[in-house]
Amino acid sequence: MTGAAKRAIVAGLRWSSLRLRLVVVFAVVALTAAVSASGIAYWLNREAVLSRTQNSTIDDFRAQLQSRAASLPLHAGQPDLRRTAEQMSQGKAGYSVLLVAGSDAGPPLVGASDPGVFAYEDVPERLREQVNKRQTTSGSTTQYHLYWQRIVHEGKPYLVGGSRIANGGPTGYMLKSLESESKDLNTLAWSLGIATALALVGSALLAQAAATTVLKPVRRLGDAARRLGEGKLDTRLQVSGSDELAELARTFNKTAESLEKKVADMSAREESSRRFVADMSHELRTPLTALTAVAEVLEDEVDTLDPMIAPAVNLVVSETKRLGGLVENLMEISRFDAGRVKVVLDEVDVADQVTACIDARAWLDAVELDAERGIMARLDPRRLDVVLANLIGNALKHGGSPVRVSVRTVDPESGAEVADGTGAQLVIKIRDHGPGIPEDVLPHVFDRFYKASASRPRSEGSGLGLSIAVENAHIHGGTITAANSPDGDGAVFVLRLPRDASEATGAAPERTGGTGTGEDGGR
Template sequence: MRAAAARQGGGRAVLADPDPYRARSRLPAGHASVTEASDGKRRGPTRRVLAGLRLTSLRLRLVVVFGLVALTAAVSASGIAYWLNREAVLTRTQDAALNDFEEEMQNRAGSLPPRPTQDDLEATAVRMSQSSQRYSVLLIGEDPDGKTVVGNSDLDSFTLTDVPKSLQKAVNEKRPLEKGNKDEYHLFWQRKTDTGGTPFLVGGTRVMGGGPTGYMLKSLEPESEDLGSLAWSLGIATGLALIGAALLAQAAATTVLKPVHRLGVAARRLGEGKLDTRLRVSGTDELAELSRTFNRTAENLEKKVADMSSREESSRRFVADMSHELRTPLTAITAVTEVLEEEADSLDPMIEPAVRLVVSETRRLNDLVENLMEVTRFDAGTARLVLDDVDIADQITACIDTRAWLDAVDLDAERGITARLDPRRLDVVLANLIGNALKHGGSPVRVQVRVDGDDLLIRVRDHGPGIPEEVLPHVFDRFYKASASRPRSEGSGLGLSIALENAHIHGGEITAENSAEGGAVFTLRLPRDASHMVERPAGEDAGEESEESSGVSS
């Protein structure tokens, strides 16, 4: 009598059931099988989400990329190694146990009478469980009275309730004999876990010709522990690979980023005006070529800046020399025009208009020369502050009184507001702003003084039509004329520019805007103490200037 062990090529069938190892059975061709079921979805490696982390450092990005590549490679290699070893371990264990169980069923259970007693089944089950594979055995048959009897090698650890219903059904299902199936019954198996999480292998078959049905139960806990140790080893290897990759990435980043860092430092020095900055170039790679390109660019830039500086210096020297050369004859011409102006009333009425025109144009030319000299000082960087404690209300009153503007200007300033400023330059600023408001805006001009923290605010507002929107961005440009049809106005177009430069040298600012109530508003903001703006180079008196200018120019 033969055990129905599906001897069609020596293979076995596996039943669907939860499998803690997710192993795939290797069945030779020609064997019946039942598809293995899953206890859940197969889960891949956990994705690490870097949320809210701003990787602004190139070095950090390189280390992270190297780490991710190494982690992916290590996890992939470890996963493949674990899966292959797991398959090998489980397949070898289950094949050895099933082969032994199959032989025991053929040799021992097959030798039992067709209707054995319960004692026969228990004795046979005990002998079968004593094999080298150490599994529990459960034999089920019918005694001579036709009753179902059960023989168990270990009643406490293995009963029929431990055998899945699907496996029982498959084992007891009779299959028709055909060309591809020579046995009515087959050997089936499946892996499962108990409530404690211990994995087991359950197999079953029955003896041909009405013999008993046998089931075996083998613990896979030793294999599970070995696989757990393997998983820990692979995890440690993955961690070491990740650390090694991070160290290699750090070394590679240092090698790659050192030239980039040097290039960044050189670019900053170049931006600070150190045009003689050059990089030391070695090698023939892309970074070396980039360094050579930087050196060529810096060299060309240095040549062009030197050429432009030379031209600017020549132009500035020309303007300064021209202003000085004009000043001497203008002094004589001014004296003559003053005499002519005093005698204008006694001159021939035909000559008087010409004399007054000469006087006016001479004054205008004198103002232009003074302004050009002042602009030249600002451009050359030789303008210096001569600081003194100034009462702002007294300073504005003196400026207005000197130019006979008392009837046209409304002053709103509290007495006692003082500031440490350059009184001469402040007078130039005020004269330009108030004179510009009287000339182009119309009286009354309101001058308001307020203190804003450590700053001093002086607002000059006129009651004219205001400044056209297209002109506002250019009111402080040199020689700018609001109307191209009036190129010969009384002003030179330098007054507001000089006023702005005087504000800047104090560390202040001037802004222009139109008032909502009509008219233009110029706001002068100055620090109440401009001492921090004073520079005293060695051997040079900070308060000494070769020339001084004052007056109104617009």
């Protein structure tokens, strides 16, 4: 048996399997019905068989008592009693007879048709008392009644009965074996048991067939839903029939069609938005370049300008720089959205890269670096610089000095710090000593254009820096997480990158696209 077949059998036997539950429910219902029907049939047949035998035997015994025992003399001897008992037992009913007469000289006289089978001691004491009890009920036409009961003697069933002849006559008892009736009833019980077992097997087969009929379209529906979830929006089900499952398939097809249309509309709008942002950013670059050149000239001449004009010039210069950064960020975001971002990997010393990032932005006095030289990684140096610039710049802007940057290599399985090795993961932590990040802001710190305070819509940052950092981390196969320090002193951003990003990036031999600016926080 193949591994796939074994897995299918195991899956079919799980209680969570609808097939197994259908089979079990069918089996329980069939077993309950079969056992109930068999029990009722057995009880009715048992009562019918025993009542028929009992009534015929009792009637015959009563008639024999009236015709033979009642004709015995008042003081009949034991030979007369035995002879009469033998005559009574020779009927077609086939029972043993015991006649008992009182004796003034000693113990009662007993005449038995089969002394070895039925003796006076075999008569139940309770039955003797009932038989010898004189009836005192007013309106009764007889002094003594005929009583009977079923007993089990030496493992065999019997019917025993008795009555007394009025006016001093003998007392008669009879013993009828019910062994043949018991055998017939046992045979009936076995037959009903076999019928119940066959009904159980039949119900299991019927449940299997029903489960196959019901589960086949359900399985097709599940497969179609899985394909739809995988993005195959053109998935449709073949509909046949007019039952509930067919209606469910029609509903699925309508839902899939509506979803496909909405996704297509959304994709078209999203693509249009991306093109608009990319085109707008591209078109803005030319006039922005001219504005930047003019702003640089004005910045150089600001000391010579009229003091009333200088503040306006400074505002124009700062806003032009901010606009330039925003345009570069928008172009970078549009490239990420379009999937046209490429990376150029190089073997770099991570400590040197962090130092160069801090030095290039004159942050040496505000940043503490804890990194050993010699930790090598295959990454895109330019994009790593963008990530570090955004994370450190965000910490300096919204946190508090000093900002501490640490570089470690850890085991990706356990998270424990390990010595430098090829299988280790690169972890860079950036911690500030500010007020931390509010709990309601933490889930959104990497969202585009998100700012922690709505009252600061014109803050220096555009709200794109951290989202650009995350995108650059993702294309390296890494992640960035944000949290507050356990001691409540500042926020901690953790950048995790593989030591070799070749598999995650499919690195290109050349660069394309813009630079993507740094120092643009989102808090």
